[in-house]
Every structure is written in C-alpha cells, then in structure tokens.
Amino acid sequence: MLYCPSNLPSWEALVSSERVERRLAAVLAADVAGYSRLMGREEEGTLAQLKSLRKTLIDPAMAEYRGRIVKTTGDGMLVEFASAVDAGHWAVEVQRSMADRNTGLPQDQRIEFRIGVHVGDIIIDEDDIFGDAVNIAARLEGIAEPGGICISDDAQRQLRGKLDICFDDLGFQSLKNIAEPMRAWRMRVDKISAAAGSKSVSAAPSQLFALPDKPSIAALPFRNLSGELEQDYFTDGITEDIITALSKWRWFFVIARNSSFSYKGRQVDIRDVGRQLGVHYVLDGSVRRAGSRVRVTAQLVDTTTGTSIWADRYDRDLTDGFVIQDEVAQDVATAIEPAVSKAEIERARRKTPEQMVARDHYFRGMWHFHQFSKEDAQKAIVCFNLAIELDHTLADAYVGIARTLFSTRAYRLSPGRDVNAHKVNAQIASAAKSALALDPSSASACYILALNLAHNDDCETAVKFARRAIELNENFALGYFALAVASNFLGLPREALTAIDRALRLSPNDPQIFAWLAQRASALYLLRRYAEAAETARQSLGQRWFHTACRVLAASYAHLDMIDSARRTLSDLLASEHSEKTIAEVIRPFKREDDRNNYREGLLKAGMPQQ
Known part of the structure; x- marks a missing residue:
C-alpha cells in the first residue's frame, strides 16, 4: 500500500491555504499481502472474495468501532479512528477472523492483511487526510507480517492494559522517509497469546542478518493436521530430528531448534523468516497422523524469491513413521549436495x-x-x-x-x-x-556434561566437552553456550564472548536467551567493559529475572560509581531465595584470581556481605 511522500501535497501547498484543520487521530493502514500473486492466479475470484470480506467483516467491524475509511486502493485502505483503542479492536477482530477463514487453505490461496497503526497529528483536506501520521502508519504496515499488526510506540502506550493482547517489542526500526528510527511493536493476535493476559512482553530483538557464506536453512515447526492436540509431540519430534540431521552436515548453516520453534502457530511470510533469521532456505511442512498411517509433506523454499525449489510427500505405515525425518533431511541435503544421500539412506534403514x-x-x-x-x-x-x-x-x-x-x-x-x-x-x-x-558422536551429551562439570569446579574438562560438542556439530548453539559458561569460570572471557555471540547468532530467538545474555554480560564484566555489561544484564532481566544477570548488574553499577543503583539491584538479589548471598559464594567457581578480585571489589561496593 503506497502512501509515499511523493503522493502527498507539498508542505508549502498545505500551508498556503487560509486555514489548515488538524486533529489527533489513530491512523490505520492495511493492505493485502501478495495481492499481485493472488490477482495473477485468479483475478475475478480474488475480487469477489475481497468484496465479500468488505461486506461481511470489514464494514461491520468498522461501524462497531467507529472507523472511517478515508481512501482505498486496489490492495488496501487508509482508515481514521477516534482512538488507538478503537483501531486496535478493529485490527485484532479482522486479523483473528481472517486467520479462522484461512484455516485449512493452502498458503497460495489465503487472503492475508498486513496492518500498521500510529497515533498522531493529521491534516484534514475535505475528506482526505495527510501528514507524518499517515506516512508512519503506512511504513509500519510495510514491516508487518502477513496476518500481523505492527504499531508505533505512541499507539502501544495507549493500548497496553486496554486490550486482551500481548505485544512483542521490535526495537527501533528505520522506516523509509522517516527521519529518526522509531520504536515499533507487534500485536500478538493469536488466541493463545491473548489468554496470557494483556501485559507487554519483550521478545528477542528483530535483528536482520546477512546470509552466511555457505548454504543456510531453517526448518519451521511442521503443522499438525491430525486434529488432535496430543499429537503435537509427534509432529514436533519429526521437526526436531530434521533439524538435528541437517545440523550434522557441516556445509550447512542451520538455525537452532528453539529459534525455529518461535514461529510455531504463527502465519508467516517465508521471505520475512529468511530476512529475520538470515537464511537462504526455509523448510516447511505438515504431518497428518490417522490410525496406523502417517502422511508428511514438506517443501524447501528459496527465501529470496519465495519459490519452492523442492517438495515431496511421504505416506507410511506408522511403524515406518520415524524414518521420515531422516528421509526428508536427506532429500533436502541432496538438493544441495548429492554426496550425502547414500550414508543417510543406510542410516535410516538400520532403525528397527x-x-x-x-x-x-x-x-x-x-x-x-x-x-x-x-x-x-x-x-x-x-x-x-x-x-x-x-x-x-x-x-x-x-x-x-x-x-x-x-x-x-x-x-x-x-x-x-x-x-x-x-x-x-x-x-x-x-x-x-x-x-x-x-x-x-552425541553433541547433546557432550553439551550437558560440559555444563554440569562447569558448575562443579571442573572447568578444564568442561571446556573440552563443550569444544567436542562443537566439533561434532558446528551449528549446535547449546554447545557454544556451554563453552561460554566454562570459559567465563576458567578465566577466558574473550573466548566466552566469542562463543556466546555465536550461540546468539545461531539461535537469536531462543526461549532461554535470558541465560545466554547473562553469560554475555558476565564475559563483558570480566573484560572490565562495565557499561556494556550493565546494558546486557538489563536486557537479560528484561526477559526474565535471573540471578547471574542481577549479580553482574549490581557489580557493574558499583564500578561505574552508580552506588544507589548498585545497592537497589543487590537488594533484589539478596531478597531472592534463588541466588547467592555472599561474595564467597559468587566467586567460588571463578578460577582466575583477577576475576575473583574484580567481583569482590564490585560486590563489596554494592554492599554484599563477604561471608
């Protein structure tokens, strides 16, 4: 949907009139994702569906929430609401209704809207509206996912606590033709997130990554089409084995399971996934399990073009069901490197x-x-x-x-x-x-051994096991996390920082990211980069309270001579039953005397007891 500055009257033209009418409003911009594709596929049918949606969904909801359609284009509309709450209610109702209507439809047949909302000053010219608020709403719509709603920070402040909805913080976004980066939020319209309550939630930063210099792939959670929620474990298991199999091929850069699974249950544009995770290929599919039979479908999509470069379907007796993940992973690899096929087929056949x-x-x-x-x-x-x-x-x-x-x-x-x-x-x-x-050759076994050893005063052996996990699977994010933990304790903070940054790159949306950020903060603290350590610790605590991050933050504040902040943070630490209570407990795992003294000095200034 194009509401570019070139389409708007010049500022000189606007102010040349005798009187300019302004008012504060919530501006909503919406368009149809993949409109050209839909029209090219079936023009008359698409137009008929859009007219039907306008009559049965869009206009009735517009009347209920007192919206005014300012203008329409072939693929979108510009709408004015009296309040952000009305705009939010309308957007959520429309997107949830569209999600229900699209259930069971193939991806290429779905009509999905992208919506952007901003609250700001608008200029009224007869029945039209102009100004930065219009442009910002249109730019926010442009970064929204198909089926999603992207809102400005101004809109989010007015919506939080007033809608039964959660929000994902997308951080500051550089929007085209907007002078300063703007903080943006994603409204989570799925019903599961709504049930969690209306508080704002923070997510991993929506960072865009460059494509690696070798083939890169993310396997999204396969969809469970069995109609039984209890079969989710079976579907998830197939996806996890595919990720594991792909990760063993060292010429692949493979996104970790936890980041891939952050897309579970969400309607996404494959090209957006590619940009968000920094991968060239995305594997997508579904599993239908009925009685003693299982059907798995899968396709490999080029994220730069959105085209499917490989697809297949597997119908098997249930006794054969667990070889499917190996066959799918093998076929994906075969599309890039034929030499792997023989060994992988033989491995699958050996299972009983x-x-x-x-x-x-x-x-x-x-x-x-x-x-x-x-x-x-x-x-x-x-x-x-x-x-x-x-x-x-x-x-x-x-x-x-x-x-x-x-x-x-x-x-x-x-x-x-x-x-x-x-x-x-x-x-x-x-x-x-x-x-x-x-x-x-189990990288997972080496990983958990490394973590356990690191927390039990055998950091040298822990480092060996962590490095062995990475040798076995260089795309194993958890292996890098274990290496960071052991390296921090052993007095190798530079190595720890390199390792944790690699883990964060491989799994940028990991649900345990609070612990990973805490290790990053610890490495920065040991390197005496206290301001960066404090900032990273705050990021960790923004995800979930964690004693390591709290301890690093208190000590960092002390070294920065922010004594009041250090003491407040330490008070939180000491009040928790899940944390160390003395400096002696904190420094016990650290092997290097310089690191012990560093923590001793910072925590002593913050007010922590020595014994």
Missing part, C-alpha cells in the same frame, strides 16, 4: 520398529521438557525412562534425562536450594556418560 516405538516416548518426553515446569519435568523423566525400557540403546533418551535434571536445578523448578545437589550431579553425569557410551 522397536526403536521407533521407543522414540515415540522420547519425542513425548522432549515436548514436556520444553514446557519448563516442575510437573512437565517429572512427566519428561517418566517418558525418557519408558523409552529406555523399550530400547536401552537409545542414547537420546539418556541425554533427555540429564538435560531435564540439570534444567530442574538450574531454573529452580523444585523447591529449596541445593537439595541433594551431590546426588543430582551424579545422576546427570551418569545419564550423559551412558549416552556417550552408546553414541560417541
């Missing part, structure tokens, strides 16, 4: 039906693991043990146990501090070592 049943329990366990709650952690352990009972050679199930036990302790999912810590550490190590004995 018994192993596939065990993997069913493993997939279900991983689904529970990623919920990060005490109850789900317990269910995950049960699932992993069931998998082992059916197939004691399934290394991934042992890794699942180790990861769940470590996360339960690290994220305080169980009550109390350090209860049976020695016993839990032994269980983690035992499970991870069992996985390595079964599969010496």
Whole structure:
C-alpha cells in the first residue's frame, strides 16, 4: 500500500491555504499481502472474495468501532479512528477472523492483511487526510507480517492494559522517509497469546542478518493436521530430528531448534523468516497422523524469491513413521549436495520398529521438557525412562534425562536450594556418560556434561566437552553456550564472548536467551567493559529475572560509581531465595584470581556481605 511522500501535497501547498484543520487521530493502514500473486492466479475470484470480506467483516467491524475509511486502493485502505483503542479492536477482530477463514487453505490461496497503526497529528483536506501520521502508519504496515499488526510506540502506550493482547517489542526500526528510527511493536493476535493476559512482553530483538557464506536453512515447526492436540509431540519430534540431521552436515548453516520453534502457530511470510533469521532456505511442512498411517509433506523454499525449489510427500505405515525425518533431511541435503544421500539412506534403514516405538516416548518426553515446569519435568523423566525400557540403546533418551535434571536445578523448578545437589550431579553425569557410551558422536551429551562439570569446579574438562560438542556439530548453539559458561569460570572471557555471540547468532530467538545474555554480560564484566555489561544484564532481566544477570548488574553499577543503583539491584538479589548471598559464594567457581578480585571489589561496593 503506497502512501509515499511523493503522493502527498507539498508542505508549502498545505500551508498556503487560509486555514489548515488538524486533529489527533489513530491512523490505520492495511493492505493485502501478495495481492499481485493472488490477482495473477485468479483475478475475478480474488475480487469477489475481497468484496465479500468488505461486506461481511470489514464494514461491520468498522461501524462497531467507529472507523472511517478515508481512501482505498486496489490492495488496501487508509482508515481514521477516534482512538488507538478503537483501531486496535478493529485490527485484532479482522486479523483473528481472517486467520479462522484461512484455516485449512493452502498458503497460495489465503487472503492475508498486513496492518500498521500510529497515533498522531493529521491534516484534514475535505475528506482526505495527510501528514507524518499517515506516512508512519503506512511504513509500519510495510514491516508487518502477513496476518500481523505492527504499531508505533505512541499507539502501544495507549493500548497496553486496554486490550486482551500481548505485544512483542521490535526495537527501533528505520522506516523509509522517516527521519529518526522509531520504536515499533507487534500485536500478538493469536488466541493463545491473548489468554496470557494483556501485559507487554519483550521478545528477542528483530535483528536482520546477512546470509552466511555457505548454504543456510531453517526448518519451521511442521503443522499438525491430525486434529488432535496430543499429537503435537509427534509432529514436533519429526521437526526436531530434521533439524538435528541437517545440523550434522557441516556445509550447512542451520538455525537452532528453539529459534525455529518461535514461529510455531504463527502465519508467516517465508521471505520475512529468511530476512529475520538470515537464511537462504526455509523448510516447511505438515504431518497428518490417522490410525496406523502417517502422511508428511514438506517443501524447501528459496527465501529470496519465495519459490519452492523442492517438495515431496511421504505416506507410511506408522511403524515406518520415524524414518521420515531422516528421509526428508536427506532429500533436502541432496538438493544441495548429492554426496550425502547414500550414508543417510543406510542410516535410516538400520532403525528397527522397536526403536521407533521407543522414540515415540522420547519425542513425548522432549515436548514436556520444553514446557519448563516442575510437573512437565517429572512427566519428561517418566517418558525418557519408558523409552529406555523399550530400547536401552537409545542414547537420546539418556541425554533427555540429564538435560531435564540439570534444567530442574538450574531454573529452580523444585523447591529449596541445593537439595541433594551431590546426588543430582551424579545422576546427570551418569545419564550423559551412558549416552556417550552408546553414541560417541552425541553433541547433546557432550553439551550437558560440559555444563554440569562447569558448575562443579571442573572447568578444564568442561571446556573440552563443550569444544567436542562443537566439533561434532558446528551449528549446535547449546554447545557454544556451554563453552561460554566454562570459559567465563576458567578465566577466558574473550573466548566466552566469542562463543556466546555465536550461540546468539545461531539461535537469536531462543526461549532461554535470558541465560545466554547473562553469560554475555558476565564475559563483558570480566573484560572490565562495565557499561556494556550493565546494558546486557538489563536486557537479560528484561526477559526474565535471573540471578547471574542481577549479580553482574549490581557489580557493574558499583564500578561505574552508580552506588544507589548498585545497592537497589543487590537488594533484589539478596531478597531472592534463588541466588547467592555472599561474595564467597559468587566467586567460588571463578578460577582466575583477577576475576575473583574484580567481583569482590564490585560486590563489596554494592554492599554484599563477604561471608
């Protein structure tokens, strides 16, 4: 939708009239994503659908929320509302209704709107409106996703707390022909996010990345078309195995599972995904499981053009279902490098039906693991043990146990501090070592061993295991995170900073990004870059309260002579039952005396007890 400055009257022309009428308004710009494609595919049918939508959805909602359509183009409209709340209600109602109407339709047949909203001063000229507010709304619409709503900071301030909706902070955006970068927000219109409440939520920065110098790919969560929510674990498991298989091919740059899964349940434009994650290819697909049969469809899309360069469908008996992820991953790689096909086909054929049943329990366990709650952690352990009972050679199930036990302790999912810590550490190590004995090439087993060793005063060995995880899979974001943790403790903050930045690049939308940012802040602190450490720690705490980030922030403030801020932050740290209470506890894992003294000095100035 084009509302460019060249389409507007000049400022001189506007002010030359005797009287210019102005008013404050909420301006909404909307257009149809992929309008030219839809018209090229079926012009008459598209026009008929748009007219029907105007009559049955757009105009009735416009009347309800007192909007005025200022002008329309072939693919969009400009609308004026008396308030941001009315504009927000209209936009959410329209987008949710469109999402329901598009359910089950192929992507190329969907009509999807992009909407931008801004609140500002407008100039009235008969029935038309002009001014920066119009231009900003149009530019915000231009960066919205198909099916999405992008709003300005001014609009978000007026909407928060007044709509049953969540917001994602997109940070400052450089909009075409707008002099200064503007902060923008994404309204989360999916019903799941609405149920979470109306508070604003922060997301990982919407940074755009350049394409790497080797083939790069993101595998989006496959859609569950079975009609049964309980089958989500099966669908997620197939996607996860595809990501794992792709990551083992070193000539691929593969986006990590957690960032790919941040798109689950969202309607997205593949080209936007490519820009947001910095990848050339996106793998998309669906799974339909019915009785003893399963069908998987998949396609590989070139994100620079939006065209499908490969697609296939797999119909299998359920006993064959778990080889599908290997075949899909193998076919994607074959499209880029034929030499991998023989080895991957042979690996898939070696799996037995018994192993596939065990993997069913493993997939279900991983689904529970990623919920990060005490109850789900317990269910995950049960699932992993069931998998082992059916197939004691399934290394991934042992890794699942180790990861769940470590996360339960690290994220305080169980009550109390350090209860049976020695016993839990032994269980983690035992499970991870069992996985390595079964599969010496398990990067995940090396990763969890590295983390556990780093938190138990064996940083030298932890670094070795972390580096081994990366050697096994250079696209394994968790391996770089473990290397950062161990390197910080060992007195290698430069290496830690390099490692954590690599992890953040591989998985920029990771749900555990608060912990990753905390490690980055710690590395910056040890490098005595206190202002940067404080800023990164604040970013971490903006995601979720975490004791490491809080400790770094207090010490950084102290070194910056911001003593009042340091003491307030330390007070928060000491008030939590999930944090260290003395300087001796904080510095215990750090091996280099200079690092110990650095923390001792900062935390002492902030007011932390020594013992």
